[in-house]
Amino acid sequence: MIGLDWGTTSLRAYRLDQAGAVLDKRESKSGILSVKPGGFPDELHNIAKDWLEAGEKLVVIAGMAGSKQGWAEAPYLACPVSVAEIARATLPVPFPATRVRLVPGLKARDADGMPEVMRGEETQILGVLDDLPEQEATLCLPGSHSKWVRVRAGRILDFSTHMTGEVFAALSAHTILARSLHRSAAHHPGAFARGLDRAGQGGGLLHQLFGLRSLSLFDAMPQLEAASYLSGLLIGHEVAAALEAGVAPPVHLVGAEALTLRYGAALAAFGIPSVTQTEDAAARGLFQIGVAIDAARITAC
């Protein structure tokens, strides 16, 4: 089968064998923003022509390609959900000679009843779900929009999003803090730890953010350390809020190593153990959905 993780600004394609092993892997910048209206079938051909010609009969596509702005809209599915339910809710789209199905995003409610959404991350969650014990576990997928996910017995129960990565990007580029930091500086673990510590102090995040400016004015914050400090400050607030909402340790971190290392350090600072999932979780999740589609004998299109 073929699995696609088709996001806003990037496209990742996997050819998977019958055991889920990755036979081949491709990446392009043809995110959905760069695809012309009606251009999705052509784009799929572009990236997977030889795989399709070799006879692959199922393409599973996750991510923003299933959104209103994508190929077609696969409506958000309400949690809790299992992989079988996600597979049943995949949306078939017309394509010659091959079944192509779009994975729905997920929706949930937070503890205050506010709506929550994800689209794309659900495949990464499904990719690690099989390895987890039956009892409740907590997953954290750090990123622009970090997800904290409760799972139990093969089901995604609910989740909570924190806009941490995107807030970091906006503050470090578009506020007065930009003058205090080098955005391309190497990660500085000591400064990151100082930011984490600061997050645990008083005054609130909006006050602590200005403190970075003040430190810098008094030459108490080297430009090469300031971005790591800001990262620690924001991740510290995110992790503190997630822990207050409740987690089932150890927290399972899924994502790019540069981020999972930081979140692991932040959790450790709160005394919470974590485990990092280093495999290609998205490909595994796409495979799980493909297996579930076949198991349900869904043969549309």
Next chain:
Amino acid sequence: MIGLDWGTTSLRAYRLDQAGAVLDKRESKSGILSVKPGGFPDELHNIAKDWLEAGEKLVVIAGMAGSKQGWAEAPYLACPVSVAEIARATLPVPFPATRVRLVPGLKARDADGMPEVMRGEETQILGVLDDLPEQEATLCLPGSHSKWVRVRAGRILDFSTHMTGEVFAALSAHTILARSLHRSAAHHPGAFARGLDRAGQGGGLLHQLFGLRSLSLFDAMPQLEAASYLSGLLIGHEVAAALEAGVAPPVHLVGAEALTLRYGAALAAFGIPSVTQTEDAAARGLFQIGVAIDAARITAC
């Protein structure tokens, strides 16, 4: 005398009589960023030529003109301070026939020992200080960098800054939230109140910010209301943190009406009374400094 509030992107000039009444008032966009090196004396001539020719003998300049990037650096003065101490710390700069003095910024430490700075706002504080009782009072100057200030018996004790206004601007223009809101929409008190309410719930600010995106995806947040909701969310977090740090009610709000109304509503939602200072506090503060300079018989330059 002449008083100047000379900021990064704007310049306000006041001609004041011997009782502090504003005789004339001018405004220009010649903020310090637009002044060439060595160009400050010329710029002062530009905006106040006739006042100077009429014989004004003292010019007091507050704001970023006294910073490293300005005319000359009037170093930050450590709190607590009185108007007399600020006047004594003003920095004379060479100018023909007239005394010109730069007002120093102020520095302080927050409850955790972190540094704090202001430059320019101190004149607004001095402008209302005379009207306050001897016992401790709390001032709030909302803005890009909101200041919460403790004063007592004519002295500025310390203060705390929240980057609320600038964070609002960065998030509403440079994150995914930009798609959910009209930045130029009229203030919507109902949506502002919803944002305030939300700030009091769980999950933390970084989570609640993403909630605005989710609400918008589910058509539960009209674009014309989203900016007010975001404003309520951020101001709610700021006010909650300020109240936790401690205030002496009623809070005295000093600033533009569009903002003092919002902060008054936010404080009221927490059950805290507020009083709004509607006068031109900066001009009054510049006058107080001028009087104190004369009282101290500072006659440099």
